[in-house]
Amino acid sequence: xxxxxxxxxxxxxxxxxxxxxxxxxxxxxxxxxxxxxxxxxxxxxxxxxxxxxxxxxxxxxxxxxxxxxxxxxxxxxxxxxxxxxxxxxxxxxxxxxxxxxxxxxxxxxxxxx
Amino acid sequence: xxxxxxxxxxxxxxxxxxxxxxxxxxxxxxxxxxxxxxxxxxxxxxxxxxxxxxxxxxxxxxxxxxxxxxxxxxxxxxxxxxxxxxxxxxxxxxxxxxxxxxxxxxxxxxxxxx
Numbered sequence: 001x002x003x004x005x006x007x008x009x010x011x012x013x014x015x016x017x018x019x020x021x022x023x024x025x026x027x028x029x030x031x032x033x034x035x036x037x038x039x040x041x042x043x044x045x046x047x048x049x050x051x052x053x054x055x056x057x058x059x060x061x062x063x064x065x066x067x068x069x070x071x072x073x074x075x076x077x078x079x080x081x082x083x084x085x086x087x088x089x090x091x092x093x094x095x096x097x098x099x100x101x102x103x104x105x106x107x108x109x110x111x112x113x
Numbered sequence: 114x115x116x117x118x119x120x121x122x123x124x125x126x127x128x129x130x131x132x133x134x135x136x137x138x139x140x141x142x143x144x145x146x147x148x149x150x151x152x153x154x155x156x157x158x159x160x161x162x163x164x165x166x167x168x169x170x171x172x173x174x175x176x177x178x179x180x181x182x183x184x185x186x187x188x189x190x191x192x193x194x195x196x197x198x199x200x201x202x203x204x205x206x207x208x209x210x211x212x213x214x215x216x217x218x219x220x221x222x223x224x225x226x227x
Contacts, residue, residue: 004155032213043116044156044204044218051213089155096212100146100169103155 002027006090006104013080014112021075021107023064023090031092033057033066033073034101039086047075047088051096085111115139117219119205125225131193134222138186138207144168145182146216147190148204156204162188163210195226 006023013019025031035047035057048057053068062077073090090104118137126132138145143164148156159178161169164185173180177196182188192199202221208214 036218043220046215049213091155097208097214097216098144098210098212100148100158100161101156101216103157105153105155 002031002092002094002102004090004092004102004104006088006107009087009106009108010110011107012110012112015082016079017111019075019077019080019084019109021088021090021109023073023075023104025071025073025090025092027071027092027094029094031094032096033064034091034093034097035062035064035073035075036089036091036103037086038089038106044089049097080109080111082111082113085109117205117207117217119203119219119222121222122220123223123225125227126195128197128226129194131191132195132224133192134190134203134205134224136188136190136205136207136219138188138205139217142207142209142217143185144208144210144214145188146206146208147180147188148206150202150204150221152201159190192224195224197226200224200226 003026032051034049037047048059050057050066056065087106089106091101145162147159150156162182180190204221205219206216208216
């Protein structure tokens with residue numbers, strides 16, 4: 001079956017630091033990959049996605065590249081801000097998001113000023 | 114555009130009691146999902162509806178959980194009887210249901226079973 005593994009948190013960084021949150025996956029087919037984010041007091045929302053190998057998803061300064069050879073979809077940002085403090089979830093879908101998503105456990109990111 | 118609505122936001126019950134959660138998806142969204150998120154874990158799909166038909170309920174504990182989506186709009190998820198391990202956040206999501214359509218999540222219902 002499908003599964004997603006992401007790095008354990010919490011991850012604590014200083015403002016303007018470089019961020020990487022690792023995500024690897026196991027899938028029987030050729031999945032689409034997603035990063036969702038939950039900010040404090042808000043609902044879970046899509047941050048970015050990629051649907052085929054070597055695609056790069058990007059949004060709000062965050063990027064992730066679909067690496068089929070390493071089955072990875074690591075989230076990166078060059079300079080984090082306090083407002084990026086949130087819980088980040090890596091997820092996959094067999095049907096481009098039309099089916100149920102398989103999520104990782106989430107990584108709590110804390111950015112200190 | 115209004116988002117996905119859920120109620121109640123919080124619920125505390127005793128074990129063996131029953132509870133029901135309600136979800137109103139984004140207008141026009143044909144596909145509706147219920148997820149269970151236990152503390153420290155990612156959301157897990159319980160059931161997926163396409164209009165008022167069930168697409169996937171393979172992970173729904175059918176001995177105690179039930180869900181319906183009457184008229185292909187609102188949905189209700191019920192637990193009867195509740196167990197301690199059902200304590201979780203129950204998330205409803207909706208989408209247009211086609212390839213590459215985004216799933217939009219509601220705020221969730223936090224359930225505590227004592």
